Amino acid sequence: MQILEGEGVTKYFGGLAAVSKVDFHVDQGEIAGLIGPNGAGKTTLFNLISAALVPKPGTIRFKGEKITGLKPHKICRLGLARTFQEVKIFSNMTVLENVLLGSLFGCSTGMSSADASREAEELLEFVGLSAVRTTPAKDLTLVNQKRIEVARALATKPELLMLDELMAGLNPAEVAQAMELVTRIRDKGITIFMIEHVMKAIMSVCDRIMVLHHGEKIAEGTPQEIAISKKVVEVYLGE
Amino acid sequence: MDITALTSRRFLVPGLITLTVLATLPLYGSLYTVILITTILMYIILAVSWVIFSGPTGYMSLASAAFFGVGIYTAAVLMPNTGQLLPLPVVVAIAGLISGLLAVLVGALTLRLRGIYFAIFTFGLVEIIKQVLLYWEFEVTHTRGRFVVLVDNDTVFYIMLGIFVALMLTVYFIRRSKFGLALQSIGENEEAAAHTGINVTMVKVITFGISAIFMGAAGAIMATRWTYIDPYIAFNPLFSFMPVLMAIFGGMGQLYGPVIGAAIFAYLQETLQTTFPYYYMLIFGIVLVVAILYLPNGIVGLIQKLIQRWRKGGSAEQNANT
Structure with a gap:
């Protein structure tokens, strides 16, 4: 079952599309990952979901209910919580x-x-x-x-917890603890959607990963599929 | 929780003693003392009401004079010297409610503004209301100012004291409640507060309204002291700046900071004005500059520091003796 789904989610900052026509979904009970180079629009997408920003156009549904246009505190009370990139x-x-x-x-x-x-x-x-x-x-x-x-x-x-770069700036031992914390949260029955740059972490804890680049979704799949995707490798390492 | 219970008990006895001394003041105090204390109470009410909202949230409001003035004008309309329409306590309550409603309305429209923009807008509000009233009096009613029923000084004093007590109780309960915690979190990080499920707009608007109620009530009762008012007197911008200065002077970290600040400030103003009529503004300004430069946490911060130093000194001496 999809706990969170987005259709054609778009956000312009001036003339620049920070997030462009992104369709995405998160399944109940999974740990979903969101990766992409700096400036890909990952945090903007999180801000759109948690209503810090409003998508234009696009709709986001949480537990089948449309949540676009609601205030942040309403979304939090519906069961969608988040953390921030800068604490x-x-x-x-x-x-x-x-x-x-x-x-x-x-x-x-x-x-x-x-x-x-x-x-x-x-x-x-x-x-x-x-x-x-x-x-x-x-x-x-x-x-x-x-x-x-x-x-x-x-x-x-929350039923869905969004973690924005939980592991950024942590040392290897702390990253290991944070990974363990993430799986313990999932074991409580909470679905997790996380942005992460620490590849080791995201590859080992996520069930499914989405890749954003220049505001567009360019790939989606299991960690294994993402690791060998030509497109993703191109984006991260250059052609 | 234990700490709040402890502090509340620590302040209960001095609080009750102060209240008794004040409540019986007209029995032994001179007329001058009663009037002076009424003025001091008015400034305390303005400063503490200002701190209710601007202290925890960090939104710098300069609208105090607007809410105070609306209270003054409400009293002038409901109690003209040609005949009082309603009993005094009712008028004071109505004035408070009208000011509170105005604050809720203005707050709902403008509390999305942050920092300097909010400060400028709130100050603009004072000018807008003043200009509208001037226009109204000039073009529509063809009058200048209004006369208010004269009320005896003791009644004015007791109503002011009543507003003060109600205000202090309100502040105390807000500070202890979960509403107060939410209010504080908005000042710490508004975005995080909203994403933690706090309806930040509502909390801010309600608090802004509560603070304006007391300012309006104080204005209504002051109008009967002044007996003649016009838009320049009622919407004097000094009533926007004074509460801010008094609160900073007293220190905003503690509940009693703005109370002490306003009391000293108001007393100083009064005595300087009478003893040094020519140099009073100069001396007043110097005191203010020194306070802001050297007392970052206000008078209360200074006292706490001195107590700490004295305690440390005491224990050091004991150690030396043993």
Whole structure:
């Protein structure tokens, strides 16, 4: 079953098509990858899905329901959460408060504050941040700030989680931990759609990969298929 | 949670004592003191209301004078000296509501503006309303200004005190609620807040409205003190700038920062004006420049630093003795 699908999704910045007539879909329960050279339009596509930007023209459906034109907070409450390429945390709040906001506001069904804090604590345990729960978020290292974003997104109880370059800027050991975290999230029954530049990571965790280049989708398939695709190799290495 | 409970208890006793001293003031204070404290309370209300919205969100609003002025004009229309139409507390409440509604309307239209654009627009609002009223009085009613019913000083004082208490309770509950947490997250990172499921527009508009209610109410009661008002008096741009300066002077990190800032500021203004009528603006300006240059966290920040240093000094001495 397709949890997310897009039809002819397009976005112009002035005269430049950042994303051009892209059809895509994400299946329920899979880890889908989105790759492409710098400036290919990957983050723009994420912004279009999460409603930071509005596609023109094009439609995006989530669980069969049209979500184009909805406000970001509505989309989040429908069960579609995201993280950001440059971390966007609430710097002067504690780690716990960052995640708590997700629990308190992220889902359509109301939640008592006692339940919300219990849930936030559990998620901090899940991403391994329990020890620093009362530390201001700005005092954490990059890898831990990325974990806050993941926990905050998970606190909104998503069915689909979009990760924008979770592993950028991490060292090899941290990349391995992040990969393990991604599979653990999928094991919770959450579908994942991720942008990644670390090839080793994306090739080993993804079930299916889409490739964007100059705003257009040029390839799609299993990691093996993508690795041997002539077009993809051309785009990454030159002809 | 424990920390908030602790601080609330720590402030409960001094708060109640201050309140008792203030509530009984007309019994022992001179007329001058009562009027002075009323003015100080007015500035505190303006500064704290400003901080409710602009403190956590970081949106610099210069619309205070507009909401204050709308309150003043509401009182002038409902309580002309030719005959009071409604009882005073009702007028104050109506003035607050009208200001609040105006803020909600303006907020819904303009809160998408960020930074300097929002500041300029909100300041423009003060001028727009002033000019419209001037035009109205000149072309339609052919009058200049309005006279307001005279109310005795003690009543004005008690209503002002009532607004102040209601405001402080509101601020306290917003700070402790999940609404307050959402408000703070908007100031930290608005985009992330929206993608975390917070209806950022609604939170901002509601808060802007709440802050304007208290400004409007304070304006309505001040109108009865001034008895004559016209658009220049009611929409004086100083009432947009003063709250900002007072809040920065006091320090915005703590609930009591803007209260202390406004109190000192208003008192200073009053005394300087009476003792040094010619140099008062100069001295006032110097104090302000020094405060902004050397007190980045305001008076409250300075006090906290001194307390910390004193505690550290104390413990060092103890260590030396043992």
